[in-house]
Amino acid sequence: MASRVRPSPINTMNTHIIPVRFEYFAPKTLNEAVDLLSRFRGRAKVLAGGTDLVVQMKVGRVRPEYVVSIRWLRELDFIDTREDGLHIGALTKLRRIEKSDVIRRGFIALYEAAKAMGGVQVRCMGTVGGNLCNASPAADTAPPLMVYEARVKAVSTRGEREIPITKFFKGPGKSALEPDEILTEVMIPYQPANTGSAFLKVARTSMDLAKVNVAAAINVREGVVRWARIALGAVAPTPIRALKAEAYLAGKELGEDVIARAAEIAASETRPITDVRSTAWYRREVSKVLVKDALRIAYGRAVRG
Amino acid sequence: MRVRFKLNGEPVEVDVEPNELLINVLRERFGLTGTKYACGIGECGACTVLLDGEPVLSCLTLAADVDGHEVVTVEGLAKSGELTPVQRAFIEEGAVQCGYCIPGFVIMAESLLRENPEPTEAEIRDYIRGNLCRCTGYVNIVKAVKRASKYFKLAPPGS
Numbered sequence: 001m002a003s004r005v006r007p008s009p010i011n012t013m014n015t016h017i018i019p020v021r022f023e024y025f026a027p028k029t030l031n032e033a034v035d036l037l038s039r040f041r042g043r044a045k046v047l048a049g050g051t052d053l054v055v056q057m058k059v060g061r062v063r064p065e066y067v068v069s070i071r072w073l074r075e076l077d078f079i080d081t082r083e084d085g086l087h088i089g090a091l092t093k094l095r096r097i098e099k100s101d102v103i104r105r106g107f108i109a110l111y112e113a114a115k116a117m118g119g120v121q122v123r124c125m126g127t128v129g130g131n132l133c134n135a136s137p138a139a140d141t142a143p144p145l146m147v148y149e150a151r152v153k154a155v156s157t158r159g160e161r162e163i164p165i166t167k168f169f170k171g172p173g174k175s176a177l178e179p180d181e182i183l184t185e186v187m188i189p190y191q192p193a194n195t196g197s198a199f200l201k202v203a204r205t206s207m208d209l210a211k212v213n214v215a216a217a218i219n220v221r222e223g224v225v226r227w228a229r230i231a232l233g234a235v236a237p238t239p240i241r242a243l244k245a246e247a248y249l250a251g252k253e254l255g256e257d258v259i260a261r262a263a264e265i266a267a268s269e270t271r272p273i274t275d276v277r278s279t280a281w282y283r284r285e286v287s288k289v290l291v292k293d294a295l296r297i298a299y300g301r302a303v304r305g
Numbered sequence: 306m307r308v309r310f311k312l313n314g315e316p317v318e319v320d321v322e323p324n325e326l327l328i329n330v331l332r333e334r335f336g337l338t339g340t341k342y343a344c345g346i347g348e349c350g351a352c353t354v355l356l357d358g359e360p361v362l363s364c365l366t367l368a369a370d371v372d373g374h375e376v377v378t379v380e381g382l383a384k385s386g387e388l389t390p391v392q393r394a395f396i397e398e399g400a401v402q403c404g405y406c407i408p409g410f411v412i413m414a415e416s417l418l419r420e421n422p423e424p425t426e427a428e429i430r431d432y433i434r435g436n437l438c439r440c441t442g443y444v445n446i447v448k449a450v451k452r453a454s455k456y457f458k459l460a461p462p463g464s
């Protein structure tokens with residue numbers, strides 16, 4: 001089985017330079033940035049922290065003619081509590097998310113995901129917007145945002161629109177964004193009382209992308225699950241919600257047999273592949289374990305308040 | 306294109322290509338070879354520098370992106386020839402074998418102790434998980450950071 005796994009181009013193509021020529025722009029405002037993208041019509045790439053894009057350019061997988069660096073656009077770097085929910089700017093660094101008290105207290109699965117990503121340097125560079133727009137099936141911020149039913153905002157010269165995060169991922173490396181759009185913020189509704197959530201990840205090392213990652217959120221009243229949400233990453237072409245397992249859990253008391261059954265159902269909703277990080281079989285088996293653990297932790301947090 | 310930034314405290318100017326990486330500009334244009342290139346894809350931390358005070362990977366940073374900002378490399382830590390507490394502690398604990406990874410660890414230790422002057426062993430290990438060392442096994446590196454944290458307590462930087 002292992003012999004059928006092709007080596008990653010990252011290991012064979014990488015050198016100490018970027019073997020791609022491009023023109024570089026560093027717009028000072030969001031307006032300027034979307035103007036540039038509309039002018040370059042799909043031949044430009046947006047650069048945020050660069051922890052995905054620069055690696056892709058180094059191995060020649062992405063060859064933009066123009067790079068529009070939005071790295072220092074401060075107007076997209078914020079964590080704001082507003083009436084309708086928490087707003088996080090697309091350029092907010094993972095390190096800032098991990099250090100935010102508001103996020104740790106109110107949206108703990110997102111805190112746990114950010115903390116589990118890369119090392120400190122990667123988190124001081126990488127942004128939440130970059131993690132989503134890169135659209136890796138293993139993106140760690142995706143499962144928490146999916147169980148919180150977040151929405152994202154995209155802006156272009158044609159105007160702005162909101163996209164539910166559950167409709168944002170279209171395939172490996174493909175998001176719902178048009179090439180002239182910039183992701184500007186993530187909006188997370190406040191979770192009702194008696195809701196608990198959790199994020200868990202299994203990876204080869206603490207620095208690596210997930211073999212499988214899982215987030216769960218549960219709302220409990222008088223010992224009964226009113227609703228549960230489960231999202232899994234790296235087990236399908238995009239991060240997914242386990243909708244059948246969620247439907248099964250609604251209205252049930254969360255005993256060990258119910259947890260085990262929900263995990264079986266969730267695993268049956270995955271479509272994993274075998275690649276350099278893991279085999280499909282292992283991913284499906286570990287999905288069950290992570291779903292069970294995430295449900296138990298989320299439930300405990302829901303009832304303890 | 307012309308890029309102006311502060312490098313180890315001094316204002317500098319340099320012409321760079323849009324696709325030039327910060328690590329190559331530091332090493333080849335400024336001769337600051339303390340910053341090391343190893344994996345080139347963000348996995349090893351050997352190329353870590355401080356950008357506006359935060360540890361970042363110079364192998365994944367476009368030189369053009371530091372225009373108007375401040376970069377500190379391992380060469381810029383010691384002031385007027387005197388080693389920093391972190392550098393002293395690395396020597397005293399024998400935390401160095403081949404030395405290739407050490408500039409990255411030294412930058413990370415400085416950054417950790419500025420954020421958290423009394424880290425636990427678990428906090429130290431978590432903070433340096435983005436830095437690989439193929440020689441030491443990390444034990445003496447962790448000891449060095451602990452020792453440096455004692456020096457920090459006695460004389461916080463800037464005192």
Ligand SMILES: Cc1cc2nc3c(=O)[nH]c(=O)nc-3n(C[C@H](O)[C@H](O)[C@H](O)COP(=O)(O)OP(=O)(O)OC[C@H]3O[C@@H](n4cnc5c(N)ncnc54)[C@H](O)[C@@H]3O)c2cc1C
Pocket residue numbers: 045046047048049050051052053054055090091094116117118119122125126127128129130131132133134138139140141177181182183184207208209210346347348
């Ligand atoms: C060593 C290492 C470890 C890593 N570990 C993890 C991990 O554990 N988990 C994980 O999920 N990821 C991991 N990553 C991947 C990466 O760090 C994250 O995905 C990060 O969040 C990307 O953000 P960025 O700002 O660096 O994105 P960039 O590289 O700047 O951009 C990524 C993509 O998104 C686009 N883009 C960025 N921002 C916007 C925007 N606002 N609007 C429109 N398009 C945009 C870019 O054009 C590009 O295609 C790791 C990377 C490295 C190098």
Ligand code: FES
Pocket residue numbers: 341342343344345346347348349350351352353362363364365
């Ligand atoms: S050379 Fe930059 S992280 Fe390895």
Ligand code: FES
Pocket residue numbers: 401402403404405406407437438439440441
């Ligand atoms: S001392 Fe040799 S790699 Fe760390």
